[in-house]
Amino acid sequence: xxxxxxxxxxxxxxLLLSCGNNQEDKQEVETPVETQALNEEPKPELKKEAKKPKxxxxxxxxxxxxxxxxxxxxxxxxxxxxxxxxxxxxxKRHLVGRxxxxxxxxxxxxxxxxxEDNGEALxxxxxxxxxxxxxxxxxxxxxxxxxxxxxxxxxxx
Numbered sequence: 001x002x003x004x005x006x007x008x009x010x011x012x013x014x015l016l017l018s019c020g021n022n023q024e025d026k027q028e029v030e031t032p033v034e035t036q037a038l039n040e041e042p043k044p045e046l047k048k049e050a051k052k053p054k055x056x057x058x059x060x061x062x063x064x065x066x067x068x069x070x071x072x073x074x075x076x077x078x079x080x081x082x083x084x085x086x087x088x089x090x091x092k093r094h095l096v097g098r099x100x101x102x103x104x105x106x107x108x109x110x111x112x113x114x115x116e117d118n119g120e121a122l123x124x125x126x127x128x129x130x131x132x133x134x135x136x137x138x139x140x141x142x143x144x145x146x147x148x149x150x151x152x153x154x155x156x157x
Contacts, residue, residue: 065110068130069097072112075149081125085116093118100127108132111139 072078082095094117101111109129115122127139129146138152139145147155 065099065102068110068112069099071130071134071136072097072114072126072128077153078114078126081114095125096122098122103132109137 073082078095078097085093085095095114096117097112097114099110100113101107101109103109109131112128112130113122113124114126114128115124127141129137129139131137137146137148140147140152
């Protein structure tokens with residue numbers, strides 16, 4: 001039994017040394033941890049947030065623009081066409097309203113388009129121009145002219 005003790009001691013020592021934390025072989029660099037009070041917000045450079053998925057649109061719609069689109073959707077012609085498209089496509093196609101242009105140095109109105117999303121492209125049916133005083137005009141693309149809503153409705157008949 002005396003012969004086994006030295007062998008066991010050597011094996012046990014070898015085992016301990018091989019499992020030990022040898023700092024010379026380790027090449028990882030540890031970064032210091034900053035302490036914070038529990039009620040403090042993490043510093044911006046340390047705070048990691050999950051990326052939010054992108055929205056469907058690449059243009060952020062303002063509250064004003066949202067109101068203008070709602071104003072166009074109140075027109076009976078837009079409502080009727082929307083109902084017709086939904087009914088005929090059995091709910092597969094829809095009208096969408098979008099801001100097609102915004103006021104700039106060249107123009108003082110918002111352009112609002114009403115189009116059908118047919119799955120491949122937007123087919124525009126109506127184009128309206130809304131000025132700062134909330135007057136709305138129908139824009140006739142073919143004739144390249146603005147019409148009051150009354151003129152537009154008269155011409156449609």
